[in-house]
Amino acid sequence: MLLENQVCFDVHAASRALDGVYRKELRELGLTYPQYLAMMVLWERQPVTVKELGVALRLDSGTLSPLLKRLEVAGLVHRERSAADERSVLVRLTPEGAGLRRRALEVPGRIFEATGLDLAEVLELQGTLRRLTAALDEAADHG
Structure with missing residues (x-):
């Protein structure tokens, strides 16, 4: 049971990294x-x-x-x-x-660039994350 093998940590680490980029981009907007x-x-x-x-x-x-x-x-x-x-x-x-x-209109484009992913990869990731969220919501509601 290694931390590096846990999907929850990968999601957490990606979220923290994304928060860091947003923090930088949103600073000028306050x-x-x-x-x-x-x-x-x-x-x-x-x-x-x-x-x-x-x-x-x-x-x-x-x-x-x-x-x-x-x-x-x-x-x-x-x-x-x-x-x-x-x-x-x-x-x-x-x-x-x-x-x-x-x-704020330029923020999404700068975040997209920061991901290093192309549009198809971002769309695939969004779909995967939405399915994951729905499955986890369902598990939490019926757990």
């Missing part, structure tokens, strides 16, 4: 990787509820709430109670948050 992911969801669609954002990012509210608070303090998002359901909190981009998208 975002952490989890904040960048939240902003990506909001750039795609808004408003979203905190619950919807948590589902999209696979984060619990204990992790998501401080992340959103930091984005709000930075002036990038605004949170407000839903008029339709006071139990729900809506998250919207501020004009500054929406404007940050233009500066």
Whole structure:
């Protein structure tokens, strides 16, 4: 049972390496990787509820709430109670948050280059990781 033979460690090591590249690329935007992911969801669609954002990012509210608070303090998002359901909190981009998208558009290309993979390899990897995630989610739900 060697560490180097464990798929979990390979996934963990790749994730840590990817986080390192993102940290470097996102520094000038003033975002952490989890904040960048939240902003990506909001750039795609808004408003979203905190619950919807948590589902999209696979984060619990204990992790998501401080992340959103930091984005709000930075002036990038605004949170407000839903008029339709006071139990729900809506998250919207501020004009500054929406404007940050233009500066973030180059990040995916730089990350792609950093992987050293060609497009076919990246697409194959994405498919493999999505199947792995689905299988592990299923095992966790029925384990």
